[in-house]
Amino acid sequence: MSVPDLNLRADPAELTAALVDMPSVSHDESLIADAVEAALRAQTRGFEISRFGNRVLARTTRGKASRVILAGHLDTVPIAGNVPSHRTVTDDEGDVLHGCGTVDMKSGLAVFLHLAATLDDPAHDLTLICYDCEEIAAKYNGLGVIEREKPEWLAGDVAILGEPTGGLIEAGCQGTLRVRLSANGTRAHSARAWMGDNAVHKLGRALATLHGYTPRRVDIDGCEYREGLSAVAVGGGVAGNVVPDEAYLDVNFRFAPDRSPEQAFEHVREVFAADLDGGVLTAEVTDSAPGALPGLANPAAAALVEAAQGRFRAKYGWTDVARFAALGVPAVNLGPGDPSLAHRADERVPVAQIHEVTGLLRRYLAG
Structure with a gap:
């Protein structure tokens, strides 16, 4: 051509x-x-x-x-x-x-x-x-x-x-961080749920934390950046009659450019400290880019x-x-x-x- x-x-x-x-x-x-x-x-x-x-x-x-x-x-x-x-x-x-x-x-x-x-x-x-x-x-x-x-x-x-x-x-521009919060449990028949440990249920407190989260606003050089912490995906479940032994919650943090990706991850860890420090959940960074x-x-x-x-x-x-x-x-x-x-x-x-x-x-x- x-x-x-x-x-x-x-x-x-x-x-x-x-x-x-x-x-x-x-x-x-x-x-x-x-x-x-x-x-x-x-x-x-x-x-x-x-x-x-x-x-x-x-x-x-x-x-x-x-x-x-x-x-x-x-x-x-x-x-x-x-x-x-x-x-x-x-x-x-x-x-x-x-x-x-x-x-x-x-x-x-x-x-x-x-x-x-x-x-x-x-x-x-x-x-x-x-x-x-x-x-x-x-x-x-x-x-x-x-x-x-x-x-x-x-x-x-x-x-x-x-x-x-x-x-x-x-x-x-804002930075972006995606973190996967994972929960493990014990699989069981749902008719005998007490014999299992439901991994999906362990995400409940993290979701409630997100619902009540107040994002930060920060002024830099006269520009106001508004942060955001959001659940963007959730997964878990084996079958309709099985207590699931694995579940995850993907969280996206859009952070102001005065934070590094490492500082942003530390903030996410602080937000979910109750579950992370107690071993209920684990956290893994799956994607990040600095602001x-x-x-x-x-x-x-x-x-x-x-x-x-x-x-x-x-x-x-x-x-x-x-x-x-x-x-x-x-x-x-x-x-x-x-x-x-x-x-x-x-x-x-x-x-x-x-x-x-x-x-x-x-x-x-x-x-």
């Missing part, structure tokens, strides 16, 4: 539509990566450009006092009958672009590509990272591959991820907040900003689109919001 032409200098809403019309479901990003690489090589000046698998990297080295990283993923979730793109104009929503990836996150990517091609002399050196496989298991994430194999490309003073935020800065501090006090990040007229809030979900934070690079999420519309068959983004984010970042990058 021939590589489609992308006009990076076009209206970024039109560029978004062109990207959407190029299917790029995770693991199938070669065509869009080819198009982005060709366009960057032909339409930008002063960028060193590198192709690394289905990752396209570009950076300037103009000797500026600071470096800003613009990072966006090329892939989308599976298409749900919503490609090619189309636009509608209604009284309720105005001018809206529809299609898979319009929100997550080809509109954000279009803004970055457009600015790379149209900013003549930005106040910062720029690094543009277009990567693959963000929407699937973390082991495939292209940004993680770059971190392991080409970490020098992730050096910078501030990173901006084009995730959908409705045009607001969403700073940092990211907002870092808005960093001068480069503070200048971005100023360009956004002070419009920022905390990010509750986990995003790749955590990868940058772990490297000591303050990072924020900023992109067009309502994140609640991401991955939906009716995914859509207001055209005015694409223009708004483009203008905000142009002011910031131009200094």
Whole structure:
């Protein structure tokens, strides 16, 4: 298949539509990566450009006092009958672009590509990272591959991820921890239940603890993070006439970024101490990812907040900003689109919001 032409200098809403019309479901990003690489090589000046698998990297080295990283993923979730793109104009929503990836996150990517091609002399050196496989298991994430194999490309003073935020800065992100609470007992016929030890019953106090749990709120750099501790799965049982000898409760802890994953696990252990210390339950971490501090006090990040007229809030979900934070690079999420519309068959983004984010970042990058 021939590589489609992308006009990076076009209206970024039109560029978004062109990207959407190029299917790029995770693991199938070669065509869009080819198009982005060709366009960057032909339409930008002063960028060193590198192709690394289905990752396209570009950076300037103009000797500026600071470096800003613009990072966006090329892939989308599976298409749900919503490609090619189309636009509608209604009284309720105005001018809206529809299609898979319009929100997550080809509109954000279009803004970055457009600015790379149209900013003549930005106040910062720029690094543009277009990567693959963000929407699937973390082991495939292209940004993680770059971190392991080409970490020098992730050096910078501030990173901006084009995730959908409705045009607001969403700073940092919460961490996530999943813990399996397990109970053991003794199997028996339910007609002689007294001869067994019901493992499912041992989960009762833990569920009651969760029901009465009050999550913490914490302010960091003016961003309020709200933690949450929730049961997300429960299992146990052998048959309709058997007292079960095994049961489990999976708990997900979304924790503020002032805690490490180790501190988060210690908190979970404290919450369920009565059962854990008494040997009723055991606890095992099955998944964890650190959060990211907002870092808005960093001068480069503070200048971005100023360009956004002070419009920022905390990010509750986990995003790749955590990868940058772990490297000591303050990072924020900023992109067009309502994140609640991401991955939906009716995914859509207001055209005015694409223009708004483009203008905000142009002011910031131009200094």
